[in-house]
Amino acid sequence: MKHIKNLLSRMWKNSDLQQRHAFRFTYPQRTIQIANQEIDVYQANPNHIKNLLALEREVYGETPWEKSAFLHEFTSSLPHLYLCVFANEQLVGFSGVRVFRQDGHVTNIIVSPSYQNSGIGTLMMQELERFSRQQTCVSMSLEVRKSNLDAQRFYRKLQFTTTLVKPNYYEREDALEMRKWL
Numbered sequence: 001m002k003h004i005k006n007l008l009s010r011m012w013k014n015s016d017l018q019q020r021h022a023f024r025f026t027y028p029q030r031t032i033q034i035a036n037q038e039i040d041v042y043q044a045n046p047n048h049i050k051n052l053l054a055l056e057r058e059v060y061g062e063t064p065w066e067k068s069a070f071l072h073e074f075t076s077s078l079p080h081l082y083l084c085v086f087a088n089e090q091l092v093g094f095s096g097v098r099v100f101r102q103d104g105h106v107t108n109i110i111v112s113p114s115y116q117n118s119g120i121g122t123l124m125m126q127e128l129e130r131f132s133r134q135q136t137c138v139s140m141s142l143e144v145r146k147s148n149l150d151a152q153r154f155y156r157k158l159q160f161t162t163t164l165v166k167p168n169y170y171e172r173e174d175a176l177e178m179r180k181w182l
């Protein structure tokens with residue numbers, strides 16, 4: 001069964017249909033000095049997935065996004081940008097935005113605990129906002145757990161405000177929808 005699934009997934013990836021519909025955007029790799037450290041920002045690609053799963057495990061103790069979710073996002077036909085941040089050749093940050101109806105929806109953001117509070121999250125959000133503006137978005141949005149007060153504070157600092165409560169959006173936990181008008 002797994003073998004057939006892999007085969008179908010490989011066929012889809014190589015198919016004309018997928019090639020025709022995949023959104024193509026090239027983010028030029030950037031090296032930035034942040035908190036006295038040089039970091040490299042790359043457009044995420046399937047080769048990063050193994051490290052992304054390890055980063056998720058480090059931060060959450062589990063993998064909210066499995067390999068298939070990353071692949072699905074990286075090959076979406078909707079405009080999207082997914083970024084990986086490396087420090088000392090180690091993956092320390094990941095985030096991404098998917099555009100739908102002039103809204104840049106931040107689907108994921110995560111920074112390795114030992115690199116949090118050094119500006120990496122802010123930097124990634126700035127890059128996602130730049131991309132969203134290029135895609136003529138009028139807003140950016142995201143969901144955050146009601147209990148994740150640190151992340152909410154981070155988003156508020158970036159001028160996001162709460163627009164909606166989504167009951168039980170996560171298993172037995174509400175989400176706040178937060179939005180920023182561009």
Ligand SMILES: CC(C)(COP(=O)(O)OP(=O)(O)OC[C@H]1O[C@@H](n2cnc3c(N)ncnc32)[C@H](O)[C@@H]1OP(=O)(O)O)[C@@H](O)C(=O)NCCC(=O)NCCS
Nearest residue numbers: 035109110111116117118119120121122123143144151154
């Ligand atoms: C939420 C998260 C992505 C923020 O990323 P981050 O890299 O820690 O964020 P930043 O460092 O850019 O900003 C956080 C704080 O650092 C401060 N900061 C920004 N640049 C800084 C710098 N150069 N030096 C020191 N501090 C800095 C910010 O002012 C902010 O301060 P605050 O504590 O007063 O809010 C990160 O904490 C994380 O991965 N959390 C776990 C996963 C998670 O909850 N994700 C969100 C799911 S919705």
